[in-house]
Structures are given as structure tokens and as C-alpha cells.
Amino acid sequence: MTLIRSLVTQAVTLVFVLLTVLLMVAVVLGATGVSDKILSAYVNEELRAVRQSLSQRIKDPVELEKALEQVRLELEKSYGLDRPWYERIPSLILRVLTLDLGYSRTITSFAGSRKVADIIVERLPYSILLVTSAVVISAVIGINFGLRTASRRGSLFDKLISYTAAASYGLPSWWTGLILLLVFYFYLRLLPPGGIMSTPPPTEPLAKVLDVLWHAVLPLMTLVTVIVGGWAYVTRTIVLNITQEDFVTVAKAKGLPENLLRRRYILRPAAPPIATNIVFAIAGSLGGAILTETV
Template sequence: MTSLRAVQTLARSLLQAVPTVIGVVLLSFFLLQAVPGDAADVIAAESGSATEAGMAAMRSHFGLDQPVLQQLQAYVRNLARLNLGVSPRYNLPVSDLIFSRLGNTVLLMFSALGCALAAGIALGALMASFVGRWPDRVLSLAALLLYSTPGFWLGLMAIILLSVQLGWLPPGGVSTIGSAATGLAHALDVARHLVLPTLALAGFYVAIFARLTRASMLEVSRQDFVRTARAKGLNPWAVARRHILRNALIPVTTVAGLNFGTLLGGAVVVETVFSWPGLGRLAYESVMARDYVVLLGILVLSSLLVILANLLVDLLHALLDPRIRVH
């Protein structure tokens, strides 16, 4: 019965996601159409020898000279066939460009989110356990500093300290250039390159999750069922772990799902700083090249990822608290 309910929830959520995706496509398409210039202008400027006839032929080849509504109709028709179009900049299918970088972005995002959740929940639980005392005050100040620090500045300082000064970690890229390592050696090489961008992307969210966990645990600790558990003589650590922390994780996971889109947006800056070949860097390159077909494909895929993340959060709530029913 539980499996059937989960399948029904997934199907219902996917149907509800359709209007959201349509809204994202329409809004993004018209906003990008309002931006002056196109890929033909950038390609012509880079070549230095483009002619009016050549630029007209290029716009005609990629459909950039058609009326806006006709371009929208063609894009929606291709999207219905799971075709994201062809990039004028790279002359490659957009889906190939996106999926060649998607894995790196997913790896970075889940690494940063996992690190932020683990560190934030641990620090928040520690702050709640020593509320009003010096560990709480010191960690609250540290969380405030992390919250106030821009991700790009944190990344640059991490490069200067851990890479340039100490030489512990590589400053950028996804793996060592020219390395022929495979298997475990390759995985360890990627992990070393992943540390700095993960720290830069996770810093802001560590502060959010720590403060939220602290506040949520203090609120749950005043509930009647917690007082009952303590009155029964249960171990204080067992009460904190099984009763207080478990219920306090519900708002934390909710905020994590809501910030998934923000995390994806922050990846644009972090991937650019660390030369991480992911969707964020591809989006930045597409903006600079006026390659709006690729950018629109990234926006559509990003909206699907955010919807999927929020769906997973809803299912996680039902696991954390059986009293919650996903509708």
C-alpha cells in the first residue's frame, strides 16, 4: 500500500510539474528574446571577416531570422520530441552539450549539499546542546561570518591558502591535465579537485542549516512528547537524537529543497572561479556567446532538477515523520 501511494504521489507530482515547466519555458524564451544581439553577432565579431550575406545565411540556418512566435512554436515542437535544438556557437545538439557537463554539476551540487547538511546539522545540534554558553556563541558568530561571506570570495581565499600557499589541493579543473589514471586513482584525483569548489559552494548553506537546526531543536525540545520522554528517565543523548533531532530535521530538509535552485545558481560563479566544467560554466559561456538555445535548454533542465529535488524532500518528510502524508 505504501509503494502504491508513493507511485501515485510521483505521478501526481509529475503532472503538477508540467505547468511549471511550461511557464519556465515561456518566461525564459521571451526574456532571452528581449536581450539584444544573437550568436551570429558574436561569431562575426570573433571571426573579424564576416559579411552581411554570411551572417544572414547563418541566421537562416539556425532559424534566428524567423518571427518570435514562429521560433517559439518551433522550439516547443522540438521540446515535445525531447529535442533541445542545435547550438549556433558549437554547431552541436544542445542535449549533447548539456549531458556532457551534467554529471560534473550533479557531483558538485550533491557534494556541496551533503557537506552543508552534515556540517550544518552537526554544528546546529552542538549549538542547541550548549545554548547560551560559550560554544553556542562562538559557533553562532562563525555561522554569521559564513552567511555574510560571498561564495566567490571564499573560493578565491581557499585557492590562495590551500593551493597557492600550502600546495595541498589543485586550484581548479576536474582532474589533472594529461593524467592517464583510471579506476580508484582517477576517482581520488577527481575528489582532490572537488574539495575546494565544494567548500566554496557549501559555506553559505552550512550557516543556514546550522542556525535553522539550532532554532528547530530548541523549539522541539519544548514539546510535550520530549518532556514525557525525559520524565520516563530515557538517556538524554537518546532523547536528543531520536526525539528532538529527528523532528527538527523536517524544516531543515524543507529549506534544503527550497534552496536547491539557489544552489544551482551559485554553481555558475563557483564553476567559473574553479574552471569546473559543469552546467554553470556552460551557462556563463552561453551568455557571453549569446547562445540562447543552450541557455534555454539549461534553464529547462534546471527547473526539472528543482522539481525533482522538492519531490524527494516531500518523500523524505514522510520517512522522518510517519504522521505526515504526502498529498
């Protein structure tokens, strides 16, 4: 019962925080006039398309302007510009909570839908698969290198990995993606340049899975390259801080074997912060990697 009560409390708190954040964003955008400017830009953009269509049927400029004004009023009403910003807040929050995010003007789903919600639902699993896999692989590699460098502090291996980790952490994902794309697609012709599946996609289930994995190799390499350095450096720092604790010094003075010392007195205290970082990284991976996926 305690666990259930705790989960319910956390869920209610999360919903409350979400509603509060949405309300604050809506108030800030409305009070500063930003939301009106954004919606007005949408109206003007749609009016341009309507003008081109109507100009082919209505030759009289006066009648054309009257028709456009009528369309403008209808668009402003549909976007809520005929009401004050504070009256639009409840409907705005409701639309966000129900994933009614409007329509895309440039991107469509595989089924041809322009609804933003359909596009997100369709592509979110692939983003989660890509970014979460990159986080897990980077964590495994980075933690391993971090532990090894911490145990060889000051050695050539430690300096090499530390410099490499710092360089990796500072690499922009979009630049790294472009370089890998240039090497592995344009020069070596080993990997596809983008997309989720080949065109036309395979029909066999196993072939389809392998095709998706093949297309994920290049963005996965990009993400691992820019993420792994941070894991190595953070792990090294955590382990080095623990090795300077008094209980580790006492254990060394007792003459305990190196493996036992590392496993019981260093890795065990280092595990909670490392595990916490892994959990937060996996949770953050649900947001995807827009730049890497776009490149």
C-alpha cells in the same frame, strides 16, 4: 496503484509547469524585443568574423558589402529573425525540450565539440558529484553543530558557533574560493588550482578516481565553508523552537532523562523539517555551482 498514480500525476504536473514557464519566458522575451536584440547581436558577431575572412578575398568594398548583406540575410533566416517572434515560440520550446541549445563560442567539450548539450552532458556529472557531496557534508557537520548549540543555549560554545555560522553564511563563494586558492595552491602548493583531472590524465581507473577527488578538494572546501553555517543556524533555530513547546515542558517536568528527552521529544519532531531541507538542498545541487566551479 495509489503510489503510481501519485507519481504519474506529479510527473504530468511537472511537465505542464515546465512548458508553462518556457512559454511565459518566450512570450516575455519576444514581446519586449529582448530575444530579437540577443539574436541580432549573435548575427553581428558572426558577421565580424565573416568580414575578416571575406576582406582577404574580396578587395572591392561594394562587392564586399553585397556579400556581407547576403550572409546577413542567411544568418537572420537561420536564427528566425525573418519571422515574427510569436512564430518562433514553438520551435524555441521544442529546441529547449530536446536540449538543442546551440553552440558555444568559447568553451568546448573534452572531445572538442562546441554543442552546448554535449558540454553540459559531459560536465554535469562532475558538478553533481561536487555540489551534492558538499551539501551532504555541510548538512552532516551543520546539523551536528546545530544540535549541540541548541542544547547549550547561551553558553560560550553556542555564541562562538552562532557567530561563526553567521559569518560562514555571509561569505561569497567566489571570494572564499579565491582565498583558499591563494593559500592552498599559491602559498602551500598542496592542491591543484583547478580542472577536473591532471594533464595528462592517469590511465589506471583507481588513479583516475583519486585524481578527480584530489582536484575536487579545493572547490569542495569552498562550498562546505559557505554552506555549513546555514545548516548550523537553521538546525539550531528548529530545535530551539521545539524545546519551547508545551509537550517538551511537560516531559521535563516528569523528570525524564536528558538523552530520552532529546531523542524522543526534541529530535523526533525536528527530523521532518530538517529532512525536508536536506531533500531540497540535494535537489538544488543538481544545478551546480557556477561561480565556485569557475573560480
